[in-house]
Amino acid sequence: MKIAVLYGGVSAEREVSLSTGKQMMTxxxxxxxxxxxxxxxxxxxxxxxxxxxxMVVLGLHGKYGEDGRLQSVLDMLKLPYVGSGVMASALAMDKARSKQFFQGAGIRTAKELVLDRKLYKEAQVETLEFGFPAVVKPNHEGSTIGLTIAQSLADLKAGIETAFKHDTTVLVEEFIAGTEVTVAVMGGKGAVRALPVVEIVPKNTYYDYESKYAAGGSEHFVPARLDEATTALLQKQAVQAHEALGCEVYSRVDFIVPPDGSAPVILEVNTLPGMTPTSLFPDAAREIGLSYPDMMEELITLSLNK
Structure with a gap:
């Protein structure tokens, strides 16, 4: 086939996308x-x-690539492409709205406060229902761009200002301590399956940008070191989240597993997950016997049939 790989883009995740695109083309x-x-x-x-x-393969991340805008252009041009359509892409990029769908599917989410740049006043955060530490992040960014773990009110206010540099909507969430895991999801309508759960152990305190993309920045355990019941629940909820947003072909769903045995907390769904040499989706695919080229071929086949 003749295939176009779109990569790079103009979002804050451009460098990640350049690496993803290179891997995909090879x-x-x-x-x-x-x-x-x-x-x-x-x-x-x-x-x-x-x-x-x-066929068009999207190696883009973030705004103007993962948020449904480019997908709408490709739809109008009648160009087939790999992955989710306009609505699912837009919903998954909108963290606050996607959480409403997760809650509707019975999946636990972190408590939150949504802030709008035009309406924001510092008084809104003087008293947080869920206290500190708190997570501050732009509503429409990925790869921990603009993210702050606030330990105090001063941290929180500074973190909000940082996040507003990247987005007009900011999410302040309760910090959930625990094991970071991710579940790759693949398949066509009626045959969606979850791949093995991947456990992430960052070298830094948090799974930040460096931990995600620097060589040796984190250690991945595939399958995750979890009991069977928790593993099965994560895989089930990953598929539920994928389907709740209307995702197609593939996605990657991120969770925190608290150490107290309480229910996992969903973080987000990535409709165009990273495919760099250190990325998580290829790790999960490799565990079920799919090499990187075989994985790409499978995504192409699923997209032709969607």
């Missing part, structure tokens, strides 16, 4: 496809309109 070429690489920019839509390919 893998697809190994499978014998003719691959066209496009460093995507929304000001150069003519490059997309002019594409003459059988």
């Amino acid at each position: 893998a697809l070429q190994e499978k014998g496809h003719e691959v066209v690489g496009v460093d995507f920019h929304p000001d150069r839509l003519q490059e997309i309109i002019a594409l003459d390919v059988d």
Whole structure:
């Protein structure tokens, strides 16, 4: 097939996307496809309109790539692409709204306070229902961009200002201590399955940007060191979250597993998860016998059938 890989983009996750795109192109070429690489920019839509390919693979992350906008352009051009459609992509990028869908599916979420830049006043955070530490993050960013773990009111206010530099909506959430895990989800309609749970042990205090993408920044245990019941629950809820948002083909669902035995807490669904050399989705695929090129071929096949 002739396949276009869109990568790069203009979001804060551009560097991650460049690495993802490179890996994807190499893998697809190994499978014998003719691959066209496009460093995507929304000001150069003519490059997309002019594409003459059988399939588009999205190696983009964040705004203008993962949020449904580009998917809508591809839909109008009748260009088939890998992954979720417009609505699911937009919902998954909106952390506050997606949490409402998770709650509707019976999945535990962290307590939260949603702040709007135009309406924000410091008095809104003088008293937090859930106290400190608190997590502050932009509502529409990934890869821990603009994230702060606030230990005090001063930290919280500074963290909110940082997050507002990246987004007009900011989420303040209770901090849930525990084991960070992620569940890759793959499949077509009626045949969606969860891959083995991956446990993440960051070298830094938190699973921050460096821990995610620097070589040796974190250790991944596949399968996660969890009991069977917790593993089964995480896999079930990952599929539920994927389907609640209307995701297609693949996604990656992040959770925290508290040490007290209480229910796992869902963090977010990633509709275009990282596919870099240190990424989690390929780790889970490898555990079920899918090499990186085989995994990409499977995603192409599922997308052709969606």
